[in-house]
Amino acid sequence: MSKVTTSGTWTAVAPTPPNVSGLGTGHITWGVPVGGGKSGYSFSGGTIEVRADGSEVTLGTFTHQNFPIMGGGVNQFDVDLAVRIRFEEDEKDREFSFRFHHFETPNDGPTPDDEVDLPTRVSPESVTIDGEEYAAVITGFKRGGEIVNTFLSPENGSNSADIVAVLSRVGVPDVVITDVRYKGGVKYSQADEYVEIVNRGTAHADISGWILHADDPGQNFTFPPGTVLKAGQRIRVHTNEVHAEWGGFSFGSGRPIWNDKGDTAHLIDTQDAVVSVYGYGTEAVGPS
Structure with a gap:
């Protein structure tokens, strides 16, 4: 475990919207205001403890100032962030870009x-820890206790989320079950239950044919051919709902799958090897 301090600067925008300012700083803005301020991003870091074991940490806080602007016809563009991480044990700075x-x-x-x-x-950059190469992987935006793949930002205000990341070995996928939502809001069927799966690694993982097993006969979900979990991507397998933003996976079960008192989810690959186990309640063991 290492204690690190993070900070960030916005380094580039392409294609360039009008009226860009703040490149090379932690707060970049763009656009011609329409009654309010300019739109923009800011990043604020902090001091955190990092483990090289796949544990997710808060890299920093991302904020989008979202105000009506004239964008000059440039509605979509990429903004590059350089995150500087200072490892206190050796007082060296490493820079990771996203x-x-x-x-x-x-x-x-x-x-x-x-x-x-x-x-x-x-990040294309890596750091050597105990002889192994590691890169930083962003696994989502954490907002209101939930980690999501895409950040939605309402108009006329500042909207923030924590940037969640892990240090992972270079060139290796790391697929794990990170959550089971076992109490759905839909009465009787609990169709909105789900299992959340994340690739915390730096390489994509082909999970075609992998099985998500719910610990009871007949409660299996098999991932279809061509299912690739990208590095840092988070998906969900719902009990009886389809959500495209989470991959569109569903058991298609008309009754609840996950026991409210306790249950165990298993992720099994095509060689019948158990990749990840997640227990909760009376079966709690945590992700592995």
Whole structure:
């Protein structure tokens, strides 16, 4: 475990929207204001403890100032962030870079919230720890206790989320079950139950044919051919709902799958090897 201090600067924008300012700082803005301020991003770091065991940590806080602007016809663009991490044990700085994709949605459209995505979740830079090479992997935006793949930003305000990341070995996938939502909000069927699976590694994982097993006969979900879990990507397998933003996976069960008192989820690969186990309640063992 290492104690580190993080900070960040916005280094590039492409294609360039009008009126960009703040490159090389922790707060970048763009656009011609329409009654309010400019839009922009900021990043604030902090002091955290990092483990090289796949544990997720808060890299820093991302904020989007979202105000109506004239964008000069540039509605989608990439914004690059350089995160400087100082390891206190050796007082050395390492820099990791990431790319944010911004979609300045029409304010009068059916979905006016701006969208921020992470097309590049793995830093191209690495650090050597105990003889092994590690890179930083962003696994999502944490907001209101939930980690999501895409950040939706309502108009006319500042919207923030923690950037969640892990240090992972270079060139290796790391697929784990991180959560089971076993108490759904849909009466009787609990169709909105789900299992959350994340690839914390730096390489994509082909999980075609892998089985998510719910510890009871007949309660298996098999991932279809061509299912690739990208580095840093988070998906969910629902009991009887389909959510495209989470991969669109569903058991298709008309009755609840996950026992409210306690149960265990197993992720099994095509060689019948158990990749990850997650127990909760009376079966609690945590992710592995």
